[in-house]
Amino acid sequence: MAGSIQTDVNAAKASHANSVNENYRGPLVTVTLLFFMWGFITCLNDILIPKLQQVFTLELWQAMLIQTAFFGAYFIVSLLYFVLSITKGDPIRRIGYKNGIIIGLVVAAIGCALFYPAADQLSYTFFLGALFVLASGITFLQIAANPYVTILGPAEGAASRLNLTQALNSLGTTVAPIIGGYLIFGAVNAQDTGADSVKMPYLGLAAALLAIALLIKIAKLPNIQGDGDGDGDANLSPDAGALRYRHLVLGIICIFAYVGGEVAIGSALINFFRLPEIAGLDETQAGHFLAFYWGGAMVGRFFGAVALSNMRNTSYKYLIIAGIAAVVFVLLYTIYGMDEALIVLGLIALNFVVLMLGRFIPSKTLGYFAGTVVVLLLFTIFAEGAVAMWAVIAIGLFNSIMFPTIFTLAVKGLGVHTSQGSSLLVMAIVGGAIVPPLQGLVADLSGSLQLSFLVPLICYLYILYYGFVGSKVKETAI
Template identity: 50%
Template sequence: MPSSQQSYRGPLMVLTLLFFMWGLITSLNDILIPHLKGVFTLSYFQASLIQFCFFTAYFVVSFPAGRLVERVGYKTGIIVGLGTAAVGCLLFYPAAGAHSYGFFLTALFVLAAGITVLQVSANPYVNILGKPETAASRLNLTQAFNALGTTVGPLVGAVTILALVESDPTAHSVQMPYLILAGMLIALAVVIGLFRLPIIKDADGDSDTASTRVQHDSIWKYRHLVLGVVALFMYVGAEVSIGSYLVSLMEMPEIGGLDSQTAGKYLAFYWGGAMIGRFLGGFVMRWIKPNLALTFNAVMNIVLISSALVLGGKMAMWLLIAVGFFNSIMFPTIFSLGLKDLGHFTAKGSGLLCMGIVGGALIPPIQGLFADGLGLLTSFFVPIACYVYICFYGLKGHAMGLPKN
């Protein structure tokens, strides 16, 4: 057995690079929103359509992606995802040339479709690539590199996209960064194609009887999975919504009074907190029950955001940045709890869970509407409601409906 565990180190190292790349790409949206808001003179609600198109792809593509992965395997699924994401990045070039907001949104949808296939392929693969009892810890550690990517993303965007705004206040400043990203994604697809990843047919190790069990079982019987989809919806919605509006909030004179480039760099602290929290969580959760850690972090975020609404000013800015640290373990922990005991439904369950990521498409526009009507800081009550549900899932929902033998 030890030799088996030892053989997984190489594949896990390759997968961490994959997690890093899609984290970097996803967090660049937080730089695109204020930039394109200025270029196309958009309202907060209109600018939030960037996140809407990006994360709607998860809802549209996730379940078909689960079927694709079930048919072609995790490795091929990862390569397909990387190729699709690269095409999306390449579409940014003609979108900028046409100066079309609609074209940008289309490119983002294609890019997100590729990342969706990556999510559906890589998350369950990491989850089953080792001992079941350490699945949450293992997924948190690999997701820590995803958080490293989301930390680097705003810094990259600040020194490329936002830094070019003064000299070139048009959409053209996004062309070169996304061309480089396309090249990196293609190179990574080639590396993974040449790398020998272990073939794991079934998470429960009983693939020969899977077809007979499907006739007497349904994925919808797993209530903890269905409730987990809602929990991921709430979590991603809250995380993306906060990240989407933090730069604009920090630019407000009564809050941070920062210029856009400096605010973009400060946003890295928000994602950096998630990175640090995931590295710590990957070790701590070997001894603490995942659902308890999830509940504690959700409560802390409710306290932080509520305090920001009451105190305002620069204190509100730092309190909201601190939310990133407690966001850290939520995605991988919810994902791992949702996949528990799914057996031959693991790939489909992963696709279903990834559909919950559409929260990143729907929650930011909702907060944007409140921001336009009530004020940007006040609108942060929306993420509070999301974290309340996550508390429920951590306390009770994660264990509801687990089949009894």
């Protein structure tokens, strides 16, 4: 009798898995819009930093408080979420992922709208407050959307799906410096050094976020309320069970290190490209090369989505990756010319070689990618001119698979504690609030922006450790 029951259970699970494969492709496409939008919004901070630094005559570390306000919200909101989950029960398990996503979008839209009065009042503190509200919405969005993507399909393809959606996130970060630089810094070129140029871009973002919230509301998305065994059990006893997983705890530190390092580098790039010994570019030109940095992350995540997928035929993986590389080369050649296209193609070839070293195993690939970034940062610190400039741009290509891969490795095997673990991982995004000001402080104290890249170098050394050692699944606390 017990065997018969187990057979029925297995059949039900198999039926559910087939249903997931057939019915979740549409919802996955819809959810990728969210990843594009928060990538676009996050990367606009890299444009806001030099803009508001000019408007309010700030030191670099003060301008970096933009990232502190933004990513500080990740920590505070996620911490409140975690405390609530262990005292009252997991909110996402109660309201469902779909409703959680809608709440995040509405709050983020309110934060964008607050930029208008902040510009009218010409208050840097008001701007920081608006960024905090905006990031609070994105935080709740990430708590709901990241694990939602891992659930929308078979478990073995979770890393590939999250890499694919993060590639759309990177598309947002790629176009944001170009569009944001034109809309926000265009006013500077017109002798308008005030803050009014941020009003309409952020009002437009508010309208777009509300439109996506409406789309999510009316779309036929699965309103999943839980993860793993016991789906939909909103009355699960509250506890801090996720913290008993060692690989999750180490993964929380790894997300802190990764986001801190990535954001610190991106935040410093415009000023870095303006250095006479590096490239001597103006803000608009630097914004275009900043797009190369974030564009590399997008291309690399498409590679990662293919390489880490459960596609059994390796030859097909190679063909798809080669096709993506060819499209990138043609686009760059058409837009920028042969020199830039060949340089990027060479970096893509290096990325592919390192991907091969990882043998398409997520943990090993993460370790090798982090090791490569360490080497590139050494060139950034100690070289000059085009070598230093392209070395730091190449980091974007190797950052590509890190966040989705770390996230997937960290939540692996958490079962009903997945959304709780997700809140803790999103809380660790506070690294983006802490590491950039530290790099700014090192730059101010040492008088060398290049030397300050030692700060993110430390972050990537830890990521290397997590990839090769810390990501192994263990169900005992540290």
